[in-house]
Amino acid sequence: MIGPEELLYLDSNATTAIDPAALASMRPFLEEFFANPSSGYGFAAQVRDAIEEAREQVAKLLGCEASEIVFTSGGTESNNTAFHSALEAAPDRRHVVTTAVEHSAVLRPAKDLETRGYAVTFLEVDESGQLNLNKLADAIRFDTALLSVMWANNETGVIFPIEEIAAIAREKNVPFHTDAVQAGGKIEIKLADVPLQFLSLSGHKFHGPKGVGALYVNRRARFRPLLLGGSHENNRRAGTENAASIIGFGKAAEIARAKMREEQVRVRGMRDRFERCLLERISGARVNGAGAERLPNTSSVMFDGIESDAALLMLDQKNLCCSAGSACRTGSLKPSHVLSAMGLLGDEARGSLRFSFSRFNTEAEVDRALKIVPEVIAKLRALAPAVTG
Numbered sequence: 001m002i003g004p005e006e007l008l009y010l011d012s013n014a015t016t017a018i019d020p021a022a023l024a025s026m027r028p029f030l031e032e033f034f035a036n037p038s039s040g041y042g043f044a045a046q047v048r049d050a051i052e053e054a055r056e057q058v059a060k061l062l063g064c065e066a067s068e069i070v071f072t073s074g075g076t077e078s079n080n081t082a083f084h085s086a087l088e089a090a091p092d093r094r095h096v097v098t099t100a101v102e103h104s105a106v107l108r109p110a111k112d113l114e115t116r117g118y119a120v121t122f123l124e125v126d127e128s129g130q131l132n133l134n135k136l137a138d139a140i141r142f143d144t145a146l147l148s149v150m151w152a153n154n155e156t157g158v159i160f161p162i163e164e165i166a167a168i169a170r171e172k173n174v175p176f177h178t179d180a181v182q183a184g185g186k187i188e189i190k191l192a193d194v195p196l197q198f199l200s201l202s203g204h205k206f207h208g209p210k211g212v213g214a215l216y217v218n219r220r221a222r223f224r225p226l227l228l229g230g231s232h233e234n235n236r237r238a239g240t241e242n243a244a245s246i247i248g249f250g251k252a253a254e255i256a257r258a259k260m261r262e263e264q265v266r267v268r269g270m271r272d273r274f275e276r277c278l279l280e281r282i283s284g285a286r287v288n289g290a291g292a293e294r295l296p297n298t299s300s301v302m303f304d305g306i307e308s309d310a311a312l313l314m315l316d317q318k319n320l321c322c323s324a325g326s327a328c329r330t331g332s333l334k335p336s337h338v339l340s341a342m343g344l345l346g347d348e349a350r351g352s353l354r355f356s357f358s359r360f361n362t363e364a365e366v367d368r369a370l371k372i373v374p375e376v377i378a379k380l381r382a383l384a385p386a387v388t389g
């Protein structure tokens with residue numbers, strides 16, 4: 001077992017450590033208040049009340065009304081529900097617009113639609129990972145059932161201009177869904193100002209528990225549930241609520257909101273110093289998406305002449321956790337679809353590593369990483385001198 005003091009965890013876009021206060025808020029609902037929140041007695045009402053408090057906390061993080069929050073099992077379910085709902089609500093519309101750089105929890109449902117006779121447009125991005133909004137507007141057709149564009153990219157941290165995209169969707173009268181799993185808790189979201197129908201959120205990306213998330217459903221959106229059964233979540237998501245996790249998720253949302261301003265500055269400072277020093281110490285390195293607005297915590301770096309899989313093995317020996325693209329891609333030989341869409345060649349995409357920070361990281365950890373990463377890259381290049389050229 002690796003002790004917490006040896007671990008250098010720079011993979012917060014994969015998941016984060018739970019905040020001790022979020023964990024503490026969950027404990028009573030695992031140990032003591034175990035009632036089914038739907039039961040009629042007072043013992044259950046305590047659990048119901050705590051779930052409603054969590055709904056308020058999540059709504060405050062998003063700047064929306066509590067009644068617009070539906071608790072789910074996480075980002076994947078929220079994304080699938082948004083797709084299902086939009087398509088079921090408009091059965092005559094057989095077209096969907098999304099981007100080529102979405103997480104697999106959007107890409108796979110979108111690709112599955114193609115096998116079921118739908119047309120899907122996957123919008124391309126430029127070399128800094130940005131979308132062309134004119135092309136986005138042009139892609140929307142009379143029969144488009146849904147526009148789905150992520151708020152921030154999980155691999156590069158590139159942020160899309162969601163307010164502008166929502167305005168286009170509204171003008172074209174097309175329901176708009178955004179996968180905000182990486183944006184939630186890291187950058188400000190104020191849904192009161194953004195005309196969108198659906199937004200996906202996941203607890204474990206901002207120090208909440210895993211296996212819990214939310215789908216924001218605009219109160220004016222037509223909604224069709226994915227899971228049918230009991231009347232939970234106001235008939236929008238059947239199944240006995242994961243009470244303790246929902247409560248921990250709510251607490252994590254409250255903490256993220258309270259700390260956001262201050263932590264954005266601190267985490268961005270750490271990330272920027274890490275990138276600056278890395279580029280100074282390692283020749284043939286480049287930050288992917290450097291020209292775009294990015295999440296404050298994410299750093300995707302391309303190193304000439306290395307294979308990220310080999311780098312990950314060596315970094316792992318030093319107990320440094322990071323990833324090549326998304327965690328879901330680990331072990332895959334294919335280059336990242338996100339970096340490929342940004343025009344990186346196979347070798348460039350395969351030579352990229354993603355480091356993602358959180359408010360639990362320290363400057364001392366950045367110093368350790370700045371020692372380890374250049375050593376590992378130099379070793380790898382020494383092993384394959386012909387490639388580095």
Ligand SMILES: Cc1ncc(COP(=O)(O)O)c(C=O)c1O
Nearest residue numbers: 074075076103105154181182202
């Ligand atoms: C952008 C994005 N969407 C969706 C997901 C899936 O979320 P969950 O793990 O909660 O299902 C992730 C997780 O990596 C993600 O980064």
